[in-house]
Amino acid sequence: MENTQYDEIIRNIKSIPNVCPQDNFTEQVMSNLPRDQETYCFRMKKLILSPYKFSIDPEKALKGLASIKECSLYFILMGFLYLILGVVINLGLKNYYHDHIVQKIISFQPQVSFAIAVILFISSFLLLIDHIRSIKLARIAIFLYLEIIIINGLMLILSIGKNPILISVIGLVGASFFMGVFFIKMLQNLPVNQEIQ
Numbered sequence: 001m002e003n004t005q006y007d008e009i010i011r012n013i014k015s016i017p018n019v020c021p022q023d024n025f026t027e028q029v030m031s032n033l034p035r036d037q038e039t040y041c042f043r044m045k046k047l048i049l050s051p052y053k054f055s056i057d058p059e060k061a062l063k064g065l066a067s068i069k070e071c072s073l074y075f076i077l078m079g080f081l082y083l084i085l086g087v088v089i090n091l092g093l094k095n096y097y098h099d100h101i102v103q104k105i106i107s108f109q110p111q112v113s114f115a116i117a118v119i120l121f122i123s124s125f126l127l128l129i130d131h132i133r134s135i136k137l138a139r140i141a142i143f144l145y146l147e148i149i150i151i152n153g154l155m156l157i158l159s160i161g162k163n164p165i166l167i168s169v170i171g172l173v174g175a176s177f178f179m180g181v182f183f184i185k186m187l188q189n190l191p192v193n194q195e196i197q
Contacts, residue, residue, distance in 0.1 A: 063189060071186055072127040075138075078179060079120035086113030105159045112152050119145050123183075139187050146180040149173060 022028070090110035119141050126138040153173030160166050 066186070068127055072124045074183070074186065075120045075124035075127065078183075079117045079124065082113045082117040082120065086110045086117060089113060105155055109152075109156075112148065116145060116148060119148075135187065139184070142180060142183045142187065145183070146177065149176045149180060153177070 087110075123138040123141040123145075126134040126141070150173075153169070153176070156169050157166065157173070160169060
């Protein structure tokens with residue numbers, strides 16, 4: 001009895017006429033499917049877990065040939081530099097007595113370093129969003145970074161006066177300023193619609 005039931009099903013299937021699909025049938029079906037937007041968390045997971053196939057080449061970054069990941073890496077590296085600088089200054093000033101204006105300005109430096117590290121980390125993550133607005137926000141963050149460097153540097157230089165440490169402060173402020181200019185130049189040359197690889 002089962003064989004006859006299957007025979008009937010087979011006959012029904014054989015009686016169905018053959019239909020040839022249109023040439024662009026697959027494209028039509030795929031175009032009607034909803035597109036999944038990659039969420040920010042998915043992009044971060046993809047960034048962290050994907051293999052890295054780039055090198056650090058500042059000259060390439062200035063010419064606009066660097067990938068978005070590479071540009072983001074520059075921001076992360078500078079963020080870690082300021083984070084470490086803030087920790088070192090904080091540990092070095094732990095037992096420092098504050099009663100003079102110079103000492104108060106110097107005791108404020110760990111917070112400045114931590115704030116700069118946060119700005120650079122946020123700029124790095126904004127670049128990974130890969131959107132025109134996020135790149136513009138990263139540019140604004142770098143201008144904020146430069147303002148903090150200039151104002152803080154001038155306050156330090158003016159408050160220290162003629163002191164042997166002045167050369168070190170000028171060197172640090174100058175290097176930080178030129179790094180900010182490097183970031184601005186790199187962001188100006190960054191292709192906006194570049195795919196994150």
